[in-house]
Amino acid sequence: MDRPHTVLSCAMSLDGHIDDAGPERLRLSNDDDFDEIDEERAASDAILVGAGTLRADNPRLLVRSAERRRRRASGGATEHPTKVVLTASGKLDPTARFFTTGDAAKLVYADSGGHALAAGALHGIPDAAVVDAGSPLDPAVVLTDLAERGVRRLLVEGGSRVHTLFLTAGLADELRIAVAPFLIGDAAAPRFVDNGAFHNGPNRPMRLAEARSVGDMAVLRYLPAGTP
16 A cells, blocks of 8 residues: 555534634543544544644544553554644754653654754654655645554544645545534634635535444545545
């Protein structure tokens, strides 16, 4: 396989927002949905986000369940998946929880113009590697390199620019969308994706493979055209 099976995961409001415009992160998922995402993380070899998500949310990107961590370890894997971040500028905080938590490698894929800055910022972090992913940053280069590192399943958790990058490149194998039962109603709030020429536009729609309720949330799983 020349690239990992790539799952894009997102929780959004009924009007398509992934957050509000306030300074605090908006909780969109309920506890059961968070638990399902934890299972998705545990089943993945790597989790990917954009540098904007690191700066805004300071996520740890870890498997929460002790039982799931034990299951991974018993299979010979690290307790937590490899953590991956994409950056155009290379501006990263080495003290962010992304770099200071977990037992797996931390991989940074940088635009060529930001590669030197990122490498300098992370110098001395033993389990962090910085890779030049071209200019502009090419998600296909990222996936090829991840496959060479043994990543077979990749969970992409956003944000908007990252989801847009993968969807416009036609590099998503699956979408897991959780829809919260409320609306944001603020044009300044971020959405699931930005503007772009999407691979799965009106002339090539995705296939709805699953639709179910998780409490008051709707969880939808879409597969790109041509996916069995």
